[in-house]
Amino acid sequence: MNTDKAFRLSLFFFTISSFIIVASIVVSLIATSYPIFMRDGLSFIIRGAWNPVREDYGILPALLGTLITSAIAIAIALPLSISLAVFSSELIPGKFKIIMNNISDLMASLPSVIYGLWGLFVLAPILHQFVMMPLHTHLGFIPLFSTRPVPTNLFTAGVLLAIMIVPFASSVIREAYSAIPYYLKEAAYSLGMNRWEVIRMMLGYIKSAIFAGTFLALGRAMGETVAVAMVVGNIMRFPKSLFDMGYTISSLIASQFPNAEVYEFMVPALYGGAFMLFIMGLAINLIGFSMMRRMVVHR
Amino acid sequence: MSFRKIKERIMLGLIAILALLSAVPIFAIIFSVYFEGMKHVSLSFLIDLPPPPIGDKAGGIGPALAGSLILIALALAIGGTIGFFTGLFLSEFSHTKLAQQTQMILQIMVEFPTIIVGLFAYTVLVLPLKRFNALAGAFALAIVIIPYIALNVKEAYKSISFTLKEAAFSLGLSAPTAYLRVLLGAAKSGVLTALLIGMAKAAGETAPLLFTILGSTFTYFAGLDQPIHAIPLLIYNFALSPYERWHQVAWGASAVLLTIILTIFLVSRMIIRGART
Numbered sequence: 001m002n003t004d005k006a007f008r009l010s011l012f013f014f015t016i017s018s019f020i021i022v023a024s025i026v027v028s029l030i031a032t033s034y035p036i037f038m039r040d041g042l043s044f045i046i047r048g049a050w051n052p053v054r055e056d057y058g059i060l061p062a063l064l065g066t067l068i069t070s071a072i073a074i075a076i077a078l079p080l081s082i083s084l085a086v087f088s089s090e091l092i093p094g095k096f097k098i099i100m101n102n103i104s105d106l107m108a109s110l111p112s113v114i115y116g117l118w119g120l121f122v123l124a125p126i127l128h129q130f131v132m133m134p135l136h137t138h139l140g141f142i143p144l145f146s147t148r149p150v151p152t153n154l155f156t157a158g159v160l161l162a163i164m165i166v167p168f169a170s171s172v173i174r175e176a177y178s179a180i181p182y183y184l185k186e187a188a189y190s191l192g193m194n195r196w197e198v199i200r201m202m203l204g205y206i207k208s209a210i211f212a213g214t215f216l217a218l219g220r221a222m223g224e225t226v227a228v229a230m231v232v233g234n235i236m237r238f239p240k241s242l243f244d245m246g247y248t249i250s251s252l253i254a255s256q257f258p259n260a261e262v263y264e265f266m267v268p269a270l271y272g273g274a275f276m277l278f279i280m281g282l283a284i285n286l287i288g289f290s291m292m293r294r295m296v297v298h299r
Numbered sequence: 300m301s302f303r304k305i306k307e308r309i310m311l312g313l314i315a316i317l318a319l320l321s322a323v324p325i326f327a328i329i330f331s332v333y334f335e336g337m338k339h340v341s342l343s344f345l346i347d348l349p350p351p352p353i354g355d356k357a358g359g360i361g362p363a364l365a366g367s368l369i370l371i372a373l374a375l376a377i378g379g380t381i382g383f384f385t386g387l388f389l390s391e392f393s394h395t396k397l398a399q400q401t402q403m404i405l406q407i408m409v410e411f412p413t414i415i416v417g418l419f420a421y422t423v424l425v426l427p428l429k430r431f432n433a434l435a436g437a438f439a440l441a442i443v444i445i446p447y448i449a450l451n452v453k454e455a456y457k458s459i460s461f462t463l464k465e466a467a468f469s470l471g472l473s474a475p476t477a478y479l480r481v482l483l484g485a486a487k488s489g490v491l492t493a494l495l496i497g498m499a500k501a502a503g504e505t506a507p508l509l510f511t512i513l514g515s516t517f518t519y520f521a522g523l524d525q526p527i528h529a530i531p532l533l534i535y536n537f538a539l540s541p542y543e544r545w546h547q548v549a550w551g552a553s554a555v556l557l558t559i560i561l562t563i564f565l566v567s568r569m570i571i572r573g574a575r576t
Contacts, residue, residue, distance in 0.1 A: 004474040014384035015397065018404050018449070021392045021442055025411075025419045032422065080321040087318030088568055091311065109496075111503025113531045114553050117538050118328045121335075121546070163324045170321070180509070196307040199314075216410065223412025225506040226535050250414050250506075257418075257510055274415050285410045289403075 013228035029278060033271035042274060050236035052262075061238050063276065064155060065246040069228065069240060070221035072158025072164055078214060080162070081170035086199055089177050101174070108167040116230035117172040124151035124231055127159060132243055149243035150233070157232040157248070161221045169217035172292070176209030177202065208291045214287030219281050225250040249277045302375065329557065336554025339547050345555070349516055352542035360552045365519040366512070366528040367502060370437050373523075374501040378441030379448055379494055386493070387478060388451025393457075405446040414506040416442050421510040426544070431513030433520075433527035439507035444497035451496055455489020488574035495567040502559050505531035530556045 036044055036057065047058030088100035131150040139145050149155070180202055188198045203210070233245025234255050253270050262267040343359055350358025370451060385401065392398050416439050424435035459482055467477040483490065508514075513526035520527060530552050537549035 007474045007478075011392075012397075014381050015388040015401050017381050018385060018401060018408065018445060022404055022408060023446075024423070025415065028419055028422045029415070049311070079301055080317050081319035083314045083402075084321045086314050091315060100318075101320050102568065103325060103345050106561075107322075109499055109503075109560065109564060110325070110328065111505070111531055111556060113505040113534045114328065114332060114505065114557060117534055117549060117553050118331055120538055121550075122327070122331050132429040163321075166321045182425060194303060194307045196310040197303075199310075219410045223410070225371060225412065225414040226509075230535070230538060242530075250412055253414055253418070254506065254509055271418065274412075277412055278415055281410065281412060282407065289406060 026278070029271055029275045033268050034035065035276050036265055036268035036272045039265065044269070048236070048238050049130065050256075052266050055263060055265045057265060059249065059252070059269070059273050059276070061236055062247040062249045062252045062273065065232065065278070066156050066222050066238060066248040066250070066280075068242070068246070069158045069161055069232065069248055072155060072242065073161035073217055073221040074214060076159060076162035077166045077169055078210075081166045081213065081217070082173060082203065082210065084166065084170040085173035085177055086203070089174055090195075090199060096182055098265060099221050102233075104167045104170060104174075107164075108171070109236030112164065112224060112227040113230075115160060116227035119156065119227060119231045120152065123160060124156045127151070132156075137242060143240075144242050145242040147241040150245065152231045152233045152245065153243050154232060154239055155242045157228045158242075160227055161167055161224060162230055164224065164227060165217040165220050168220055169213040172216060173206065175211055176206040176213075180205055208294055212288045212291035215284050215291065219284045222248075222284070223250060223277065225254050225282050229254040249273045278287045332380045332550065332553045332557050335547075335550040336552075337556075339551035340554050344551055349537075349548060350544060352540065352545050354544070355467045358548065360530060360533055360548065360555065362516060362519050363514075363528040363530045363533040363552065364555065366433070367530045369433065369527065370440060370512070370529055371498060371510075371521060373433070373437030373500045374440035374444060375494065375498060378444040378497060378501070381441070382445045382448025382493070382497065383452050383490070385445070385449040387456055389449065389453040390456035391478070402450075405449050408442075408446040409450070411443075412506075413439075413443050413504055414509070416456065417507040417510050420507065426509060428524055430524065431511060431526045432510060434523045436512035436527065436529065437506050439511050440501045441505060442502055443507055444500045447500055448497040451493030452486075452490055455486040455493060458489060459485045488570045492567045492570055495563050495570075499560055499563040499567075502563070503531055503556065505535050508532045509535075 040057070044058060045063070046060055048061040049056045049058040052056075084100075084104065088097050088104070092100065129148060129152040132145075132155060133155075136143045136149055138149070147153075184205065185198060185202065187199050193201065228248050229251035232248060232251050232252060234247060235245045236247055236252070237244075239246045253274055256266065257270055260270055343357065345359060345364055346361045347357070347359030348361060349363075350356045380524045385405070388493065389398050389401060403524035420435045420439035420442070424438055425431055428435075455476075463485055464477075464482065467481045508529050508531065512529060512532065514532045515529045516528060518525075534552050534556065537552070542548075
């Protein structure tokens with residue numbers, strides 16, 4: 001009986017190590033970043049500045065960059081991932097369904113640095129020539145497109161993020177879609193609805209799953225680092241349009257941290273950014289999880 | 300044709316087009332990586348030191364490949380152990396409050412920005428040692444893969460039929476023997492898949508390595524407390540460098556990394572399919 005007890009104890013030990021890790025991460029974020037919050041207070045978050053020589057830091061432009069790139073990503077990814085989920089669970093026969101799902105899973109497991117490399121050398125020039133330049137030349141009077149684009153900017157980062165998060169959003173939607181009770185579909189068809197009308201009804205039925213998938217994908221987009229750092233332009237200034245170069249919080253950390261030790265307040269400032277990122281990500285994921293749970297209870 | 304009929308056609312067509320469109324990038328990426336990368340990959344590319352940025356000297360990614368293999372093995376040893384036993388706990392004590400809360404924590408860890416994990420490893424393992432080191436990188440990677448392994452191991456043990464579990468325990472086996480010898484056989488394919496998922500994740504992650512291993516270009520392995528290189532980090536550094544020659548090496552390294560990822564992916568699919576039939 002003693003081995004059983006020891007075994008159970010070791011299971012317990014391994015299990016709580018996850019709690020210890022997460023707790024220490026939060027503690028280290030707070031402990032390292034508190035000097036910058038003590039010195040600057042809120043102005044660290046609501047100002048734009050990055051001048052290490054004068055030890056002047058304000059991360060609002062990077063926060064905006066994170067919000068803008070993830071907003072672009074969600075706007076593009078949402079219709080794509082809903083279509084992908086519906087297409088693979090409703091419109092194609094079983095064999096192709098498995099192929100489609102495998103493709104989607106492969107997209108989710110591709111390293112982000114490969115997305116970044118492809119984004120930098122292939123996607124960015126294509127977007128620049130065929131999307132951004134035409135939009136700028138013909139619709140440049142709209143503030144969104146007013147900056148003369150270079151290949152790497154917030155828009156490119158948003159599109160690349162969209163490509164990266166589609167499989168995550170679509171797998172959440174796909175799972176919910178395939179869990180809809182069959183009799184609902186039968187009832188809808190027996191009322192004389194056509195296929196599109198049935199699909200629209202089913203999508204209405206899994207609305208909370210679509211929201212959950214969107215929020216989880218949004219969390220991914222906000223936290224993504226290297227792929228974004230490779231295509232976002234990496235300049236600290238307030239973005240004047242979608243085509244402006246910029247920073248996101250995570251890409252700011254990635255590219256500024258290597259020389260941060262030299263300055264007194266730069267490490268705290270970057271940890272402060274990481275802390276903000278952590279808080280935003282946590283909030284968004286908790287909303288996503290609670291929606292998913294509601295979905296389960298709903299059934 | 301009625302208006303409803305036309306609308307149906309248009310909407311179904313739109314769904315099909317958007318769905319296929321969303322699958323285009325993966326093929327474009329695989330094509331680009333192999334088209335641009337394979338030109339530079341050879342046996343010596345896998346072994347040699349990186350070339351100088353200027354000039355036509357051949358070179359390779361030897362230190363990065365060696366470093367990646369070491370980091371993957373270490374990360375799997377640390378993260379695999381913690382993840383496996385956590386998953387076992389989640390499956391066998393799923394009724395407990397601790398299991399529910401652990402599940403929640405693991406889901407949060409899955410969604411954690413990995414750059415934060417890198418900062419954490421920097422704080423606890425780079426600063427005290429006053430040096431970038433392999434162990435810090437492996438530790439960061441381990442943290443990243445724990446939740447993936449734990450959640451998948453849990454599913455693997457959950458899928459064992461209750462009668463088999465009952466039978467194992469009715470033989471009077473101790474818990475370790477029952478779980479780790481008898482029932483592990485039944486959960487084998489699921490556990491293996493979990494480890495493979497963790498392995499793929501550890502092979503491809505870059506952000507946790509940015510501030511932990513530094514990327515020593517000229518040594519393969521100098522010790523766990525010394526800097527080490529890794530393929531994803533090399534791709535990132537070289538792609539952002541201004542040198543054309545290094546861009547080529549980055550493409551070649553991507554082809555190697557993609558091959559590793561695709562192999563792991565295919566093997567895990569085969570295991571899953573083998574388990575089903």
